[in-house]
Amino acid sequence: MQTYTVRLRERGQLTIPQAVREELDFKEGDTLTLLQLDGFLLLRPKQPLAPLLSQQFSWQMDEAGLSLAELLEGLAEERQISSQKRFGNDV
Numbered sequence: 001m002q003t004y005t006v007r008l009r010e011r012g013q014l015t016i017p018q019a020v021r022e023e024l025d026f027k028e029g030d031t032l033t034l035l036q037l038d039g040f041l042l043l044r045p046k047q048p049l050a051p052l053l054s055q056q057f058s059w060q061m062d063e064a065g066l067s068l069a070e071l072l073e074g075l076a077e078e079r080q081i082s083s084q085k086r087f088g089n090d091v
Contacts, residue, residue, distance in 0.1 A: 016043070 006014045016026060024045065026032075031046040061071055 002020075004017045004020065006017070008014050020026070026045070032043050033046045035042040035044070057071075061068070066074075
């Protein structure tokens with residue numbers, strides 16, 4: 001673990017040291033997530049949700065022994081039930 005000193009500038013900007021940017025392959029325009037935790041600030045690369053959700057769906061489908069077609073069919077049925085409960089009509 002490495003510690004760096006950075007200075008907060010006007011408008012709340014700070015510069016991530018070049019060595020860190022290179023090691024973590026940060027590029028200009030990358031989006032980061034700032035976590036505030038008990039007086040500490042943690043920065044991490046923002047991860048796109050689609051790949052993460054895809055992995056979770058795949059894992060759950062494998063665990064349940066479902067195919068994509070079966071999952072989508074079940075989703076359509078759940079959507080219809082939800083709509084009937086909420087709006088009292090068929091979709």
